[in-house]
Amino acid sequence: MVAPATPSLSEIRSQFPALKDGFVYMDNAGGSQVPLSVPDAIHTYMTSSYVQVGADYPASQKATQTVAEAHAMVNTIMGGDNVGRTIFGSSSSTLCRMLADCYANALQPGDEIIVGESGHEANVGPWMSLANRGFTVKIWPANPETGVCELETLQALLSPKTKLVAFVQVSNILGQVEDIQPCIDAAHAAGARVVVDGVAYAPHLLIDVEKWNVDWYVFSCYKVFGPHIGAMFGKHEAFAELTGPNHYFLAKDYLPGKFELGGANHESCAGLLGLKPYLAWLTGVTSYSRDSVTQAWKIMETLETSLTSKFLEFLASKPSVKVIGSPQATPSRVPTIAFRHNSKSPREIAEVAMAAGIGIRAGNFYSVRLLERMGINPNEGVARASFAHYNSMEEINRLIQVLDPMI
Numbered sequence: 001m002v003a004p005a006t007p008s009l010s011e012i013r014s015q016f017p018a019l020k021d022g023f024v025y026m027d028n029a030g031g032s033q034v035p036l037s038v039p040d041a042i043h044t045y046m047t048s049s050y051v052q053v054g055a056d057y058p059a060s061q062k063a064t065q066t067v068a069e070a071h072a073m074v075n076t077i078m079g080g081d082n083v084g085r086t087i088f089g090s091s092s093s094t095l096c097r098m099l100a101d102c103y104a105n106a107l108q109p110g111d112e113i114i115v116g117e118s119g120h121e122a123n124v125g126p127w128m129s130l131a132n133r134g135f136t137v138k139i140w141p142a143n144p145e146t147g148v149c150e151l152e153t154l155q156a157l158l159s160p161k162t163k164l165v166a167f168v169q170v171s172n173i174l175g176q177v178e179d180i181q182p183c184i185d186a187a188h189a190a191g192a193r194v195v196v197d198g199v200a201y202a203p204h205l206l207i208d209v210e211k212w213n214v215d216w217y218v219f220s221c222y223k224v225f226g227p228h229i230g231a232m233f234g235k236h237e238a239f240a241e242l243t244g245p246n247h248y249f250l251a252k253d254y255l256p257g258k259f260e261l262g263g264a265n266h267e268s269c270a271g272l273l274g275l276k277p278y279l280a281w282l283t284g285v286t287s288y289s290r291d292s293v294t295q296a297w298k299i300m301e302t303l304e305t306s307l308t309s310k311f312l313e314f315l316a317s318k319p320s321v322k323v324i325g326s327p328q329a330t331p332s333r334v335p336t337i338a339f340r341h342n343s344k345s346p347r348e349i350a351e352v353a354m355a356a357g358i359g360i361r362a363g364n365f366y367s368v369r370l371l372e373r374m375g376i377n378p379n380e381g382v383a384r385a386s387f388a389h390y391n392s393m394e395e396i397n398r399l400i401q402v403l404d405p406m407i
Contacts, residue, residue, distance in 0.1 A: 006282070012389070025391070027360060027361045038272075038275060049062040070088075071088070082210055091122075092230040096127075096166075096197075097126040099216065105243065113127050114137075115128060115140060127166050147370055154187075159190065165193075167196065170336070172199070175338065184196075195217075196218070217232070226271055243258070246261050283296050308335040320341055337386065346381050352402060
């Protein structure tokens with residue numbers, strides 16, 4: 001049997017309606033574009049089975065199936081089919097706050113929580129707030145030169161009282177893929193659970209929660225070509241230790257409902273299922289499985305590599321520019337590229353690009369603590385260009401042409 005050919009980039013771009021107007025979308029780390037199959041699925045759902053779930057009539061049964069299948073689909077993306085479940089919330093921020101509240105009701109006064117400083121505030125602030133509720137919260141400080149939270153620093157913070165360690169897999173400033181496995185292993189050796197923020201990782205590289213043995217893992221589906229909804233994986237045994245925030249009369253083991261106040265957003269669940277046809281088309285594999293997910297993410301990773309290299313090479317040629325994070329396009333680098341100029345502000349840089357029809361961004365990207373540690377004023381922040389697999393080399397060259405005279 002001949003393996004199906006990967007669609008060309010022009011064919012891939014044709015699946016994303018927003019790309020047809022000529023504007024260049026390079027703020028993908030803040031939110032990706034969606035293939036047409038996603039809004040089509042939402043439209044179909046809302047015009048055929050937009051009813052409450054759990055009833056016996058046909059439309060409700062269809063809605064119930066849609067919500068259940070969306071949970072299963074994302075759990076497969078997580079790589080969690082054999083070891084846990086996935087729950088939904090309005091965002092990763094909401095899910096992390098909910099999880100922190102659950103732990104506040106389960107932990108004992110004096111228990112310790114360690115929080116990586118390099119992360120987005122979504123997986124930092126909720127845990128920091130537990131210091132006001134009788135728990136000891138320790139900051140895992142980032143290296144001020146590299147921005148990385150190093151393993152040796154974590155090992156010095158761990159103690160028999162450590163119950164949870166929260167950290168990021170890829171900083172949305174640094175764009176570096178951290179080696180999370182030794183950190184997970186160290187936390188587990190101390191008897192702690194781990195919560196990993198995979199928001200900046202998930203659009204680019206394959207998630208594998210079972211391989212990593214991670215207890216909790218969160219990402220934002222709207223940054224992975226889907227609707228505005230967040231997803232959190234939890235191991236079966238991690239869920240069993242907590243009581244979800246939903247109504248008291250709902251059983252503790254009623255999953256995912258016990259951890260989804262008000263229920264998951266139904267039309268977003270339909271939109272997530274709308275990704276299936278796109279992934280099938282991208283891979284040429286009609287059946288959805290972990291293997292097809294693996295293949296799809298490999299295709300996306302391959303398409304992004306040359307884009308990252310090209311833009312980093314351009315920035316390296318500019319003596320007045322400093323890349324925040326690794327300046328090298330390696331397998332441990334995603335195409336989320338933050339930089340600063342010696343004299344031009346990040347906002348000036350973003351505005352020049354915007355005037356040319358290119359959407360990059362300036363700011364602190366909710367990683368205020370990391371920027372402060374690195375000596376960068378968070379009110380000014382960094383300029384950031386972030387690419388996805390549907391971006392083209394022509395678009396990279398267009399961005400370079402616009403920025404070249406300025407920086």
